[in-house]
Amino acid sequence: MIKVENLDKYFNKFKALDKVNLRVKRGSIYGLVGPNGAGKTTLIKHLTGIYKQDRGSIEILGEPVYENVNIKSKIGYIPDDLYFFPQYKIKDMAAYYRSIYPKWNDERYKKLNEVFKIDENRKINKLSKGMQKQVSFWLALSCMPEVLILDEPIDGLDPLMRRKVWNLVVEDVAERETTVLVSSHNLKELENICDYVGIMHKGEMLIESNLDDLKSDVHKIQVAYREDFPINLDKELEILHKEKRGSVYLLIVKGEKERIISSFNRYKPVILDILPLSLEEIFIYELGGAGYEISNIIF
Numbered sequence: 001m002i003k004v005e006n007l008d009k010y011f012n013k014f015k016a017l018d019k020v021n022l023r024v025k026r027g028s029i030y031g032l033v034g035p036n037g038a039g040k041t042t043l044i045k046h047l048t049g050i051y052k053q054d055r056g057s058i059e060i061l062g063e064p065v066y067e068n069v070n071i072k073s074k075i076g077y078i079p080d081d082l083y084f085f086p087q088y089k090i091k092d093m094a095a096y097y098r099s100i101y102p103k104w105n106d107e108r109y110k111k112l113n114e115v116f117k118i119d120e121n122r123k124i125n126k127l128s129k130g131m132q133k134q135v136s137f138w139l140a141l142s143c144m145p146e147v148l149i150l151d152e153p154i155d156g157l158d159p160l161m162r163r164k165v166w167n168l169v170v171e172d173v174a175e176r177e178t179t180v181l182v183s184s185h186n187l188k189e190l191e192n193i194c195d196y197v198g199i200m201h202k203g204e205m206l207i208e209s210n211l212d213d214l215k216s217d218v219h220k221i222q223v224a225y226r227e228d229f230p231i232n233l234d235k236e237l238e239i240l241h242k243e244k245r246g247s248v249y250l251l252i253v254k255g256e257k258e259r260i261i262s263s264f265n266r267y268k269p270v271i272l273d274i275l276p277l278s279l280e281e282i283f284i285y286e287l288g289g290a291g292y293e294i295s296n297i298i299f
């Protein structure tokens with residue numbers, strides 16, 4: 001559905017995207033994460049046909065996006081820096097969208113007014129930042145997009161509205177098989193809705209994976225032994241992080257869960273707990289492996 005291959009982008013001599021690959025399946029939700037300046041917005045601007053790549057290819061629904069009006073009309077896009085025409089009321093902007101998006105749906109527009117309870121006669125530039133974000137969702141979803149591309153979409157929304165918006169997105173995916181790519185720094189919320197995750201760093205795609213696979217490959221372990229920590233375990237296991245808190249060791253270990261448990265059990269621990277890793281912890285650990293300074297961050 002969305003396919004990016006070996007995408008390079010330069011801003012003058014600065015390489016903002018370096019051989020980026022990305023695949024998003026139809027009807028799935030893909031979370032794009034990465035530290036500030038990683039290249040998420042630059043990548044998104046290629047997916048929406050705003051930027052032209054220097055190298056590589058970008059296809060949506062099997063076609064290149066750049067200067068492709070047909071494909072662009074099937075994409076709903078919420079940028080991080082919203083733009084509305086000055087002086088436009090919501091209903092004017094709706095009329096504009098109606099004129100350029102062939103699948104615009106008036107019934108849906110009216111229905112969504114029950115969620116986004118804002119008078120359509122209000123001037124958009126006079127609304128608060130969060131209300132403008134609501135309007136952008138209202139309009140984007142009324143276009144009945146096949147692909148929804150969201151750049152920091154919940155920024156500025158209150159907690160209740162964030163939930164409502166995520167519900168709408170998930171409903172859209174379930175009912176219409178909409179394909180969603182969303183960039184966000186809110187990893188807790190992404191974790192609840194994403195099927196796939198791509199972690200970017202310094203213009204590269206560090207990891208692209210199914211969220212469940214990503215989570216089942218790394219484990220957080222609390223373990224205590226009567227004696228010292230068995231040194232053999234340091235060799236047997238792929239230990240990514242180890243610290244001592246009182247008599248308990250806290251470790252991040254990569255590998256198959258059953259094998260890890262049996263290794264720890266061989267040395268008869270007095271405490272052994274395996275805890276799931278959150279997306280936030282995976283993000284921090286993976287970036288640490290890529291040279292991002294994480295020494296002041298405690299797992």
Ligand SMILES: Nc1ncnc2c1ncn2[C@@H]1O[C@H](COP(=O)(O)OP(=O)(O)OP(=O)(O)O)[C@@H](O)[C@H]1O
Pocket residue numbers: 011014016034035036037038039040041042043
């Ligand atoms: N138009 C531009 N001209 C020059 N450099 C740019 C331009 N747009 C982005 N960059 C640079 O490209 C890099 C990636 O920026 P980008 O906005 O894609 O990051 P991001 O991952 O979206 O960051 P954030 O999480 O802070 O929004 C940054 O170093 C940025 O300074």
